[in-house]
Amino acid sequence: MSRTTDSLCLDDYLSSELKKRTHILECAWNQEHDDEEEEEETREGGVVDGSDDASSTHDIYGDIGNRAPNEFEHIGRFTTFQVYIAWFALFLFAHIREYVTRFGFVKDLSNKENKSMKDFVPLFSDFEAFYQRNCYIKVRDVFERPICSVPGATVDLVDRVSHDGNWTYEYPGTRTNVINVGSYNYLGFAQSAGPCADQSAASIDREGLSCCTTVHERGRSVSQAKLEKLVAEFLGVDDAICFSMGFATNSMNAPCLVDKHSLIISDKYNHASLILGCRLSGASTKVFEHNDMESLERILRDAIAYGNPKTHRPYKKILIIVEGIYSMEGSICNLPGIIALKKKYNAYLYLDEAHSIGAMGKTGKGVVEYWGCDPKDVDILMGTFTKSFGAAGGYIAGSKRTVDHLRVASPTGYYSSPMSPPIAQQIYTSMSIIMGRDGTNDGALRIERLARNSHYFRMKLKQMGFIVYGSNDSPVVPMLIYFPTMCGFYGREMLARNIGCVVVSFPATHMTEGRVRFCISAAHTKEQLDYVLATVCELGSLSRSKFSRRSHLYKNLQIEW
Amino acid sequence: MLGYLPDSFHYYIETLLVGLLVYVVMRNRAKRQQEKLSKKLTERQKDELIAEWQPEPLVPETPQDHPVLNPKYADGKMTKEVSIDGQKYLNMASTNFLSFIGVKRIEERAKSTIFKYGVGSCGPRGFYGTVDVHLDLEKELAKFMGCEEAVLYSYGFATVSSAIPAYAKKGDVIFVDEGVNFAIQKGLQASRSRVEYFKHNDMEDLERLLLEQEQKDKKDLKKAKTVRRFIVVEGLYVNHADLCPLPKIIEFKWRFKVRVFIDESWSFGIIGKTGRGEKQLYLQKTNND
Numbered sequence: 058m059s060r061t062t063d064s065l066c067l068d069d070y071l072s073s074e075l076k077k078r079t080h081i082l083e084c085a086w087n088q089e090h091d092d093e094e095e096e097e098e099t100r101e102g103g104v105v106d107g108s109d110d111a112s113s114t115h116d117i118y119g120d121i122g123n124r125a126p127n128e129f130e131h132i133g134r135f136t137t138f139q140v141y142i143a144w145f146a147l148f149l150f151a152h153i154r155e156y157v158t159r160f161g162f163v164k165d166l167s168n169k170e171n172k173s174m175k176d177f178v179p180l181f182s183d184f185e186a187f188y189q190r191n192c193y194i195k196v197r198d199v200f201e202r203p204i205c206s207v208p209g210a211t212v213d214l215v216d217r218v219s220h221d222g223n224w225t226y227e228y229p230g231t232r233t234n235v236i237n238v239g240s241y242n243y244l245g246f247a248q249s250a251g252p253c254a255d256q257s258a259a260s261i262d263r264e265g266l267s268c269c270t271t272v273h274e275r276g277r278s279v280s281q282a283k284l285e286k287l288v289a290e291f292l293g294v295d296d297a298i299c300f301s302m303g304f305a306t307n308s309m310n311a312p313c314l315v316d317k318h319s320l321i322i323s324d325k326y327n328h329a330s331l332i333l334g335c336r337l338s339g340a341s342t343k344v345f346e347h348n349d350m351e352s353l354e355r356i357l358r359d360a361i362a363y364g365n366p367k368t369h370r371p372y373k374k375i376l377i378i379v380e381g382i383y384s385m386e387g388s389i390c391n392l393p394g395i396i397a398l399k400k401k402y403n404a405y406l407y408l409d410e411a412h413s414i415g416a417m418g419k420t421g422k423g424v425v426e427y428w429g430c431d432p433k434d435v436d437i438l439m440g441t442f443t444k445s446f447g448a449a450g451g452y453i454a455g456s457k458r459t460v461d462h463l464r465v466a467s468p469t470g471y472y473s474s475p476m477s478p479p480i481a482q483q484i485y486t487s488m489s490i491i492m493g494r495d496g497t498n499d500g501a502l503r504i505e506r507l508a509r510n511s512h513y514f515r516m517k518l519k520q521m522g523f524i525v526y527g528s529n530d531s532p533v534v535p536m537l538i539y540f541p542t543m544c545g546f547y548g549r550e551m552l553a554r555n556i557g558c559v560v561v562s563f564p565a566t567h568m569t570e571g572r573v574r575f576c577i578s579a580a581h582t583k584e585q586l587d588y589v590l591a592t593v594c595e596l597g598s599l600s601r602s603k604f605s606r607r608s609h610l611y612k613n614l615q616i617e618w
Numbered sequence: 619m620l621g622y623l624p625d626s627f628h629y630y631i632e633t634l635l636v637g638l639l640v641y642v643v644m645r646n647r648a649k650r651q652q653e654k655l656s657k658k659l660t661e662r663q664k665d666e667l668i669a670e671w672q673p674e675p676l677v678p679e680t681p682q683d684h685p686v687l688n689p690k691y692a693d694g695k696m697t698k699e700v701s702i703d704g705q706k707y708l709n710m711a712s713t714n715f716l717s718f719i720g721v722k723r724i725e726e727r728a729k730s731t732i733f734k735y736g737v738g739s740c741g742p743r744g745f746y747g748t749v750d751v752h753l754d755l756e757k758e759l760a761k762f763m764g765c766e767e768a769v770l771y772s773y774g775f776a777t778v779s780s781a782i783p784a785y786a787k788k789g790d791v792i793f794v795d796e797g798v799n800f801a802i803q804k805g806l807q808a809s810r811s812r813v814e815y816f817k818h819n820d821m822e823d824l825e826r827l828l829l830e831q832e833q834k835d836k837k838d839l840k841k842a843k844t845v846r847r848f849i850v851v852e853g854l855y856v857n858h859a860d861l862c863p864l865p866k867i868i869e870f871k872w873r874f875k876v877r878v879f880i881d882e883s884w885s886f887g888i889i890g891k892t893g894r895g896e897k898q899l900y901l902q903k904t905n906n907d
Contacts, residue, residue, distance in 0.1 A: 200745070253737070254733055264694060265694075480737055
């Protein structure tokens with residue numbers, strides 16, 4: 058959108074970076090793409106419908122063959138060293154505090170077990186409790202902030218004060234309205250009014266609040282069956298199955314697909330639910346470097362050639378598990394590269410689109426559409442409704458054979474209740490809007506707005522000199538602040554300026570990579586984003602957290618909304 | 619005897635011995651390396667193996683006449699009566715024990731909640747996903763159960779299977795009734811602790827296992843101080859439809875210093891004079907949503 062001639066050197070630089078990182082992807086993709094272009098040219102020369110094809114390789118993000126690369130700018134060793142010193146200081150003071158408390162100089166406010174339980178083995182290990190007691194508690198006020206309104210573009214936070222160093226909170230009963238750049242409300246469907254809310258409320262009258270039974274007993278409600286059909290149609294695959302919790306969709310279904318004779322190859326930054334699923338399945342697990350196709354190929358080759366080292370037998374099947382958008386890195390997976398590898402080595406692919414479904418692609422169909430891939434090349438398409446659709450639950454879509462197997466074998470079918478009808482209705486309505494079934498172009502507008510907002514916000518941050526991870530098209534915007542102490546600073550100062558954002562540090566990220574994560578929404582207006590950007594810029598100067606050494610590349614860049 | 623040999627002689631012998639040692643070590647190492655190399659495949663060999671490899675299909679074929687694939691849908695609400703394909707049936711299948719489905723007062727409140735908060739919270743508990751309603755409910759639950767605190771999960775099935783691994787870690791011991799439900803079994807699997815099953819509702823068997831553990835602990839006192847011990851039972855066993863003998867288990871808890879997990883998915887709200895389940899005595903309760 059904002060690629061001007063000034064940024065030519067930047068493009069060169071970025072594409073060389075991309076090549077370094079995604080060697081195979083580039084080869085596989087460019088080749089295919091070149092072929093396509095040739096075809097187009099020949100067709101355009103002859104027949105009329107060439108224009109239709111030309112527009113299909115172009116969408117709101119630019120050219121499909123020329124996607125923005127994932128960036129991970131590294132900082133110098135000296136800064137990393139400083140971050141370690143910050144941690145060292147933190148732990149040093151924590152230890153001092155621990156001793157002072159133990160000898161009774163400071164009152165110990167932490168939660169204690171009942172006195173009668175003192176002979177029991179303590180519930181928590183030392184380090185865990187130590188970290189909670191002395192480090193996390195210092196910044197507890199920037200996490201778990203309760204809200205009391207719909208989490209839209211703005212949200213009302215319940216005010217709370219603590220008089221004892223964040224151990225307990227008092228609620229004075231007031232509220233603060235803040236700009237919400239923390240919720241996963243990508244398409245802005247978290248609304249308390251409008252067609253979604255109306256229709257889900259109406260479904261309560263029709264079907265009640267719950268089915269009070271499991272899916273296989275009298276449970277699969279009409280609304281869920283209707284929804285499953287729509288999801289399959291939306292994604293362009295044969296069939297889909299829905300579950301009432303996104304986390305359990307991963308953790309309970311991965312074990313139905315692989316067993317101890319199989320191998321799972323999982324990305325380094327995969328979500329906890331996928332890791333739990335791998336663990337529960339009993340399959341061998343290997344981890345490849347984040348989005349690194351060479352690492353993936355090496356592991357694939359070795360796994361097939363050497364087989365299972367424990368049994369010395371070949372693996373029965375190999376499942377590659379990746380995510381569409383990585384929620385902590387903001388990066389987009391190299392789907393064309395992974396599909397090429399998967400085909401070359403006869404492996405299966407499990408794609409978790411928790412963050413990308415609805416939020417990516419010209420018509421919201423996730424990274425598959427974003428990359429212009431065929432959804433049938435992905436064996437298992439998984440996603441959640443918690444994010445873009447403003448509801449709850451998850452789905453798995455794929456060929457009829459796969460979904461039939463899951464319907465029969467998935468433990469959630471036997472033991473858990475189906476989706477609550479109003480939740481199913483919310484997803485149904487929001488998905489219909491995205492597909493344009495409501496007769497308006499509301500859905501298309503939302504997707505375009507989200508793409509514009511994300512691109513604008515990211516470029517502006519980079520121009521200001523912050524290090525931002527991930528692809529320029531991703532609505533998840535992690536801004537690196539490195540220091541654990543900075544988390545508290547950003548969390549509090551942003552709140553003081555009426556912005557609610559998410560700060561993350563160890564153990565959710567690497568120790569030296571604390572970050573602020575912004576989740577951009579289609580509901581944000583340009584003015585709201587500008588206000589957030591101005592605030593971040595101010596705080597960045599105050600805390601000297603503009604670490605990027607590439608800001609000169611963006612200096613003369615005209616960034617349009 | 620060696621007196622007349624020159625003084626430096628033992629230097630020669632020592633040098634010789636050291637040289638021999640180095641030779642032996644080097645030879646072994648070279649041998650091992652050679653073995654390693656012979657085990658390693660060349661890229662070409664790998665290519666051949668890759669071309670040979672035929673994976674199994676991802677999922678087996680499912681027979682199309684499986685009842686799960688041909689469900690009958692119930693129209694409308696699942697109250698005491700349910701209509702399937704236009705015909706009315708008496709509903710003895712769903713677990714609507716206290717008949718709260720279709721109560722207008724509850725439904726109206728649910729609707730007004732949608733019009734205030736929307737449907738989804740669009741975030742996890744830590745990041746702006748905690749709504750004030752959650753906090754109120756947690757407080758109310760803790761009061762109802764007479765506990766210090768309570769925590770809510772959004773999915774009944776995931777509650778117990780994530781609560782168990784939250785406390786029980788690798789190296790801990792869990793004593794479990796044989797008849798526990800699937801969700802608990804998944805939780806046990808995820809915890810990676812040592813799991814000891816006792817016969818369903820057989821307190822003597824449980825006592826035997828606990829005594830065995832006590833013997834083990836006496837042998838290794840240092841280790842015993844770090845190994846957490848848990849008993850996991852269900853209030854009302856869904857697979858057996860009987861209650862667990864809770865007083866006896868609580869007695870064991872104090873006698874053997876074992877923590878107790880009780881899953882009251884089926885007994886909560888149903889058993890007991892005021893629906894508080896079997897008298898709960900421990901900080902961790904798992905309630906179905």
